Amino acid sequence: AQSVSxxxxxxxxxxxxSLELGCNYSYGGTVNLFWYVQYPGQHLQLLLKYFSxxxxxxxxxxxxxxxxxxxxxxNLRKPSVQWSDTAEYFCxxxxxxxxxxxxxxxxxxxx
Amino acid sequence: EAGVxxxxxxxxxxxxxxxxxxxxPISGHATLYWYQQILGQGPKxxxxxxxxxxxxxxxxxxxxxxAERLKGVDSTLKIQPAKLEDSAVYLCASSLVxxxxxxxxFGPGTRLTVL
Numbered sequence: 131a132q133s134v135s136x137x138x139x140x141x142x143x144x145x146x147x148s149l150e151l152g153c154n155y156s157y158g159g160t161v162n163l164f165w166y167v168q169y170p171g172q173h174l175q176l177l178l179k180y181f182s183x184x185x186x187x188x189x190x191x192x193x194x195x196x197x198x199x200x201x202x203x204x205n206l207r208k209p210s211v212q213w214s215d216t217a218e219y220f221c222x223x224x225x226x227x228x229x230x231x232x233x234x235x236x237x238x239x240x241x
Numbered sequence: 242e243a244g245v246x247x248x249x250x251x252x253x254x255x256x257x258x259x260x261x262x263x264x265x266p267i268s269g270h271a272t273l274y275w276y277q278q279i280l281g282q283g284p285k286x287x288x289x290x291x292x293x294x295x296x297x298x299x300x301x302x303x304x305x306x307x308a309e310r311l312k313g314v315d316s317t318l319k320i321q322p323a324k325l326e327d328s329a330v331y332l333c334a335s336s337l338v339x340x341x342x343x344x345x346x347f348g349p350g351t352r353l354t355v356l
Contacts, residue, residue, distance in 0.1 A: 134283070173244070174284070174332065174347040220283050228297065229345075231283030 134232035151206040153221030162224040163204040169217045245348035253354045259321040262351045266335030276332040
């Protein structure tokens with residue numbers, strides 16, 4: 131069955147630390163990849179997306195993600211997190227017009 | 242630009258009761274999605290509409306869930322009768338045309354608690 135996994139359920143970092151959230155998927159064909167973020171009390175919103183071309187994708191608020199096709203991965207990174215990055219992060223994969231979300235990673239940034 | 246609107250924001254019902262959720266997508270968006278998000282999990286697509294036609298309802302429990310999008314604008318999702326396991330946040334999203342390059346815009350969700 132098609133699935134999306136996220137390596138960590140909950141991550142706690144201090145401000146200025148670097149962030150990497152893992153995402154792996156099990157689709158074999160062409161995929162589109164997304165990272166969504168949900169800040170406390172707010173709607174889900176798109177952070178960044180990959181459709182084709184350069185596998186290193188830059189998104190809003192200093193986030194980036196790298197698509198590694200051979201590893202079926204799309205990890206999210208940020209070199210220096212801020213307290214305002216505290217949120218729930220969801221990886222999502224679209225294949226054959228179906229979008230599957232991962233279970234999410236809760237990020238807490240300590241001032 | 243107004244976002245995706247959903248109501249109610251919270252609903253508490255007892256099992257076997259019925260409940261309905263309403264969604265008004267962003268103006269001009271042809272595609273509308275309903276997702277179920279159980280606590281600790283990612284959103285799961287229940288149904289996708291393109292205008293007023295159903296594109297995908299493969300994960301909709303059709304024995305108890307129904308959805309409609311009359312006139313291709315706003316939509317209603319109904320659960321009848323509700324079960325304890327239906328407790329979740331129900332998210333509505335919309336996108337311009339529903340193609341693979343489209344961005345989905347999400348509403349605030351309706352948090353359903355079934356007692």
